[in-house]
Amino acid sequence: MSYFTPGYQRSIEEFNKLPGVGPKSAEKLTDYFLKLKPELFEQFLYVLNTMREQVHPCKNCFNLTEGEVCSICSDITRNKEIVCVVEKAKDIAAIEKTGSYKGVYHVLEGSLNPLNGIGPESIRIEELFERIKKFSFKEVVLALNFSQSGDLTCMYIIHQLQNFPIKITRLASGIPTGSDIEFADAKTLQAAFKGREKIEIED
Amino acid sequence: MFVDHFKATNFRCFDNVECEFSRYLNVVYGNNGSGKSNFLEAIFYVLQGNGFRTKKDSYLLKYNAPFLRTEAKFTSQSIEKTVSVAWEKEAGKKITINGRENEKTASLFEECNVIIMTPATPELVKGGPEHRRKFIDRIHAKENPAYLSILNKYSITFRTRNLLLRRRLSNPHDKDMYSTLTHNIRNLSKIIQSERKNTIMQMQEVFFNICEQLNLPSLKNIRIMYAPSPIDAIDEYQLMQKEIQRGTSLIGSHLDRLSLRRDSRSLRIYGSEGEQKITAFVLKLCEFYFLETRTKNVPIVMLDDFQSELDNDNFNKMLAFIRPKAQIFLTSLHHEVVDNPDKVFKVENEEVHGEV
Ligand SMILES: Nc1ncnc2c1ncn2[C@@H]1O[C@H](COP(=O)(O)OP(=O)(O)O)[C@@H](O)[C@H]1O
Ligand SMILES: [Mg+2]
Ligand SMILES: [Zn+2]
Numbered sequence: 001m002s003y004f005t006p007g008y009q010r011s012i013e014e015f016n017k018l019p020g021v022g023p024k025s026a027e028k029l030t031d032y033f034l035k036l037k038p039e040l041f042e043q044f045l046y047v048l049n050t051m052r053e054q055v056h057p058c059k060n061c062f063n064l065t066e067g068e069v070c071s072i073c074s075d076i077t078r079n080k081e082i083v084c085v086v087e088k089a090k091d092i093a094a095i096e097k098t099g100s101y102k103g104v105y106h107v108l109e110g111s112l113n114p115l116n117g118i119g120p121e122s123i124r125i126e127e128l129f130e131r132i133k134k135f136s137f138k139e140v141v142l143a144l145n146f147s148q149s150g151d152l153t154c155m156y157i158i159h160q161l162q163n164f165p166i167k168i169t170r171l172a173s174g175i176p177t178g179s180d181i182e183f184a185d186a187k188t189l190q191a192a193f194k195g196r197e198k199i200e201i202e203d
Numbered sequence: 204m205f206v207d208h209f210k211a212t213n214f215r216c217f218d219n220v221e222c223e224f225s226r227y228l229n230v231v232y233g234n235n236g237s238g239k240s241n242f243l244e245a246i247f248y249v250l251q252g253n254g255f256r257t258k259k260d261s262y263l264l265k266y267n268a269p270f271l272r273t274e275a276k277f278t279s280q281s282i283e284k285t286v287s288v289a290w291e292k293e294a295g296k297k298i299t300i301n302g303r304e305n306e307k308t309a310s311l312f313e314e315c316n317v318i319i320m321t322p323a324t325p326e327l328v329k330g331g332p333e334h335r336r337k338f339i340d341r342i343h344a345k346e347n348p349a350y351l352s353i354l355n356k357y358s359i360t361f362r363t364r365n366l367l368l369r370r371r372l373s374n375p376h377d378k379d380m381y382s383t384l385t386h387n388i389r390n391l392s393k394i395i396q397s398e399r400k401n402t403i404m405q406m407q408e409v410f411f412n413i414c415e416q417l418n419l420p421s422l423k424n425i426r427i428m429y430a431p432s433p434i435d436a437i438d439e440y441q442l443m444q445k446e447i448q449r450g451t452s453l454i455g456s457h458l459d460r461l462s463l464r465r466d467s468r469s470l471r472i473y474g475s476e477g478e479q480k481i482t483a484f485v486l487k488l489c490e491f492y493f494l495e496t497r498t499k500n501v502p503i504v505m506l507d508d509f510q511s512e513l514d515n516d517n518f519n520k521m522l523a524f525i526r527p528k529a530q531i532f533l534t535s536l537h538h539e540v541v542d543n544p545d546k547v548f549k550v551e552n553e554e555v556h557g558e559v
Pocket of ligand 2: 240508
């Protein structure tokens with residue numbers, strides 16, 4: 001049973017749903033908002049609302065943007081012949097920090113894991129194939145996580161593109177298995193880009 | 204390697220156990236049902252990250268206890284290390300090695316060599332080929348840790364492929380995914396089969412030598428026969444139809460046959476109970492030899508009710524084979540099971556006590 005008023009309790013439950021927020025922190029956040037000055041509370045709601053209204057995936061590459069296309073797609077100095085495939089928009093930030101990649105991106109918004117119900121239809125993989133068929137990319141760099149679903153996604157992409165005249169490379173290992181591109185340090189990532197390996201399909 | 208110090212809380216029938224072990228032969232005795240196997244399993248758990256009678260941690264938790272915890276100090280290749288494995292329902296398993304938290308079971312597999320022989324060991328000969336495939340695969344993975352990740356990839360590929368087949372490739376992209384997985388299962392099978400072939404060839408030689416050394420002439424003409432399953436199909440479309448119909452993968456190294464034969468007759472079918480047992484235990488000695496020589500980390504050997512499975516002569520021969528090299532844990536109803544044990548533990552009333 002709860003000692004809190006219903007409204008207070010509901011607020012705790014909502015905060016508890018946020019990633020990384022346990023029941024204790026949910027209570028602290030509720031207290032914080034309960035006592036927050038009205039104008040600061042308004043500002044908080046305003047910022048959240050505008051973020052929700054304005055931030056959305058780029059229509060080309062699914063990177064986050066507030067315009068129609070993202071800053072990378074609209075940058076004329078980027079090399080449009082090479083596309084780097086990542087699992088989530090945050091991975092782009094990690095790669096951009098290395099300064100060693102000048103092509104464009106494609107965000108899959110996930111990776112394949114059919115055992116958990118995530119098939120090709122659940123991520124932006126058809127969109128990737130469409131882009132490759134439509135534009136004349138010369139190279140696809142797979143910068144997917146070194147995890148089971150990352151591996152499966154790579155294999156799927158490689159196999160689906162096997163009859164396509166395009167060079168496919170994957171970031172060189174050096175990034176430990178099971179780890180996430182987002183959290184790899186800049187130096188390791190830079191080396192992984194330089195040493196990316198061409199993938200040959202043998203039959 | 205040796206476990207020097209061991210502690211467990213809420214493991215199976217024990218509230219709290221704490222022991223210092225001998226680096227040689229430890230005898231664990233007690234009545235039936237007193238908890239001898241549980242005690243071995245607790246030591247096994249901290250070294251390998253799972254029980255040997257179950258893979259389910261919840262079964263290992265003392266009835267109604269909130270969590271279980273095991274920890275040990277061990278020495279491998281003259282380096283002292285600490286390890287702990289804890290489990291609770293909500294948080295799951297937590298493995299810590301030398302203070303590094305969130306380690307994986309695979310790291311324990313790499314760090315620690317443990318060989319266990321129990322009354323279930325003869326399944327290696329009596330049971331289906333999956334027991335023998337697993338036996339060979341684990342031995343090879345010890346020598347070549349990258350093989351473990353190949354096996355993992357195989358298992359994911361195989362399970363995903365079966366999932367798609369069970370739903371008759373009915374989702375929109377299933378056919379594409381199926382063809383990727385088919386390609387993949389073939390590549391992985393090729394690797395697995397070539398590694399298995401190699402390991403089995405070496406195993407045959409080691410098996411022969413150990414039989415010679417233990418003076419077991421009747422086992423010397425036993426052959427380990429390996430028949431890799433075909434991985435290519437004559438007609439891809441037909442294969443797909445058949446697989447959909449059966450709802451399972453019909454190609455791949457999970458179908459490899461692996462048998463023990465004498466004069467081309469399978470021991471599984473024609474061997475006597477006694478022959479099956481002794482063959483299985485000799486195979487475990489082969490495993491011991493492999494781990495000892497290939498990883499340079501002499502395995503700890505756990506023998507659960509071992510002497511009740513063998514006649515005296517064979518029991519003594521086998522014990523003599525490992526005793527000079529390894530730390531041993533031997534359970535028995537009586538403490539006189541061997542001459543001059545180095546340390547004796549009595550299990551009674553859900554407690555373990557060292558005796559002098
Ligand atoms: N999770 C558990 N919690 C408490 N007791 C358990 C648990 N699992 C098994 N036991 C008890 O442990 C006893 C068996 O111990 P075991 O080690 O198999 O005996 P033995 O000395 O014959 O090898 C049984 O009585 C069983 O009820
Ligand atoms: Mg027992
Ligand atoms: Zn874009």
